[in-house]
Amino acid sequence: MNPGEAQPAIDLEEARKRNAELIAVALESVPIFGRLLAALARQRRLSWLYWLLVLFVFGFVFPITYPLLAAFYLNHGVLPANVHDAYAEQVIEGFEVPPYVLQASRASNKVLDYFQVIEFIDAARETREYSISLVPMQRAKFVVERATLRSDDPRCSIPPQLLKKNAELMQLSLFDRKLLSIENTDRPSVYDLTEMSVQDWSDAKARMGDTDRATLRLTPVEALGALDCDGVKVDLRISVEVFKDLVGSK
Amino acid sequence: MRPFTVLLVAALIGAPTSSLARDVIVRTVEELQTSEGDAVGIVAYTFKASDVRLHVVAAVTLRTQSDFRSGLSVRDLEASGKMIPAPGKWLLVSNGGFSGLRSDRPVGLLIADGKILSLPDYSSVRGDPSNECPARQKDWYRFSGVLCATKNADIRIVDLDQVAPESCQDALQAGPLLFDATEKNAICPSEIGKAPYERTVVCTADGTVSVLVTSGPVHLYDLAAWLVARHGDGAKPTALGGFGACTHAINLSGATSSGSFLHPRSGPTVLDGPGKFPQASFLVVRPVK
Numbered sequence: 001m002n003p004g005e006a007q008p009a010i011d012l013e014e015a016r017k018r019n020a021e022l023i024a025v026a027l028e029s030v031p032i033f034g035r036l037l038a039a040l041a042r043q044r045r046l047s048w049l050y051w052l053l054v055l056f057v058f059g060f061v062f063p064i065t066y067p068l069l070a071a072f073y074l075n076h077g078v079l080p081a082n083v084h085d086a087y088a089e090q091v092i093e094g095f096e097v098p099p100y101v102l103q104a105s106r107a108s109n110k111v112l113d114y115f116q117v118i119e120f121i122d123a124a125r126e127t128r129e130y131s132i133s134l135v136p137m138q139r140a141k142f143v144v145e146r147a148t149l150r151s152d153d154p155r156c157s158i159p160p161q162l163l164k165k166n167a168e169l170m171q172l173s174l175f176d177r178k179l180l181s182i183e184n185t186d187r188p189s190v191y192d193l194t195e196m197s198v199q200d201w202s203d204a205k206a207r208m209g210d211t212d213r214a215t216l217r218l219t220p221v222e223a224l225g226a227l228d229c230d231g232v233k234v235d236l237r238i239s240v241e242v243f244k245d246l247v248g249s250k
Numbered sequence: 251m252r253p254f255t256v257l258l259v260a261a262l263i264g265a266p267t268s269s270l271a272r273d274v275i276v277r278t279v280e281e282l283q284t285s286e287g288d289a290v291g292i293v294a295y296t297f298k299a300s301d302v303r304l305h306v307v308a309a310v311t312l313r314t315q316s317d318f319r320s321g322l323s324v325r326d327l328e329a330s331g332k333m334i335p336a337p338g339k340w341l342l343v344s345n346g347g348f349s350g351l352r353s354d355r356p357v358g359l360l361i362a363d364g365k366i367l368s369l370p371d372y373s374s375v376r377g378d379p380s381n382e383c384p385a386r387q388k389d390w391y392r393f394s395g396v397l398c399a400t401k402n403a404d405i406r407i408v409d410l411d412q413v414a415p416e417s418c419q420d421a422l423q424a425g426p427l428l429f430d431a432t433e434k435n436a437i438c439p440s441e442i443g444k445a446p447y448e449r450t451v452v453c454t455a456d457g458t459v460s461v462l463v464t465s466g467p468v469h470l471y472d473l474a475a476w477l478v479a480r481h482g483d484g485a486k487p488t489a490l491g492g493f494g495a496c497t498h499a500i501n502l503s504g505a506t507s508s509g510s511f512l513h514p515r516s517g518p519t520v521l522d523g524p525g526k527f528p529q530a531s532f533l534v535v536r537p538v539k
């Protein structure tokens with residue numbers, strides 16, 4: 001062959017064959033599948049394996065290795081202090097959670113701290129107090145699920161003025177602050193402490209002192225309080241849902 | 251005389267048939283053909299409101315400490331001997347309204363001898379405007395009616411929203427109302443898709459009152475249709491037959507609660523319906539004279 005003449009194609013083909021043979025010899029040492037892989041290499045049918053390896057390296061090995069190496073170098077003082085700080089700052093800012101995500105996270109934190117049920121059937125003319133765990137401004141919801149009166153003594157009649165629909169039977173208060181009227185109605189009554197004013201919370205806080213205990217008070221209406229017998233019972237169920245959030249007040 | 255009717259008055263009340271006019275309660279046995287083709291027997295006690303006193307009795311006022319746990323069913327009450335007529339008189343007792351969490355706790359209004367023993371229950375069910383049945387398009391009360399024996403001895407069946415409880419000497423909230431003065435069946439045909447039960451129903455018309463106890467399970471829709479349909483005069487013949495003595499009707503507690511007993515003036519006590527389940531209240535009917 002004279003200098004300057006085009007390289008014959010047969011040489012390239014020979015080179016590919018030699019490469020394939022080299023790869024096949026190397027693959028023969030692979031346990032179990034070695035002979036199969038070597039045969040595929042000699043037939044030059046291993047391109048899929050090549051691309052699979054590329055995908056594995058770039059998709060898995062590199063992403064895992066790079067941050068690890070970066071962290072290793074940074075921890076061992078490879079970079080000067082000022083460069084290290086600038087670099088770290090960039091990384092922190094880059095991975096910082098945006099405000100709207102933080103807001104969503106905060107919203108998702110509105111889960112129950114605890115759930116408590118006040119349920120009893122007892123003399124309707126008595127005032128009752130219950131101590132619940134609550135910190136000032138903590139969000140809580142009170143749901144009156146059932147409220148009715150019943151007498152088990154025919155000598156002790158329910159006051160007739162309480163027969164009408166939506167008649168008020170009792171009042172629910174937080175300390176002295178009335179939260180809601182407990183009525184004989186067809187729907188549950190609900191009170192959310194977000195409806196409390198700043199002044200109300202201030203008063204409640206003063207009553208709570210250094211404790212995290214608040215007093216719920218159930219007071220019968222005047223007609224019930226004036227009963228001279230215990231036969232009239234109030235059948236009451238109130239659920240207390242206390243949330244983890246502290247909420248702004250009106 | 252209505253078809254399917256067997257008159258048992260003479261034997262039960264101790265009076266000859268010819269003297270029916272001076273007796274104030276009539277026991278008849280009717281038959282209802284259900285929409286599923288079954289025949290269900292119905293015992294009907296009919297009387298004039300002016301001839302009787304209708305009382306509501308709360309179970310808690312009848313029980314002793316020994317039967318505190320099990321409560322009192324209609325059959326228990328009959329067996330206990332706590333409810334017997336005055337000498338020479340008769341006495342009819344049937345189950346009352348519905349119970350709450352415990353079988354002795356009534357649900358809804360209960361007035362016994364002028365004493366208010368339980369407040370009205372205003373719990374309601376959400377209506378569905380797209381429902382084909384008009385009665386289910388708006389919200390409705392779970393216990394929509396009140397049986398009221400007034401202080402001037404009238405007996406009325408009134409919609410919960412229209413009742414004046416202070417006018418009732420005895421009252422019992424139950425439901426649903428099966429129909430009112432329009433005599434239009436207030437029960438939706440879809441009710442037939444639910445399970446049938448034994449029933450106790452009270453119906454009124456022009457000063458006449460009937461307490462009815464079915465001997466077998468029946469759908470409220472069929473029962474309401476049967477109660478409102480007339481027969482004999484041919485005005486409203488239906489495939490179900492018809493009772494035809496009612497303009498207002500209310501459903502009381504049913505299934506194993508349903509039951510009645512009659513202590514006649516003479517002769518053995520007559521028990522109808524299962525009457526096995528402890529009751530919160532009972533209906534008691536006594537003659538005025």
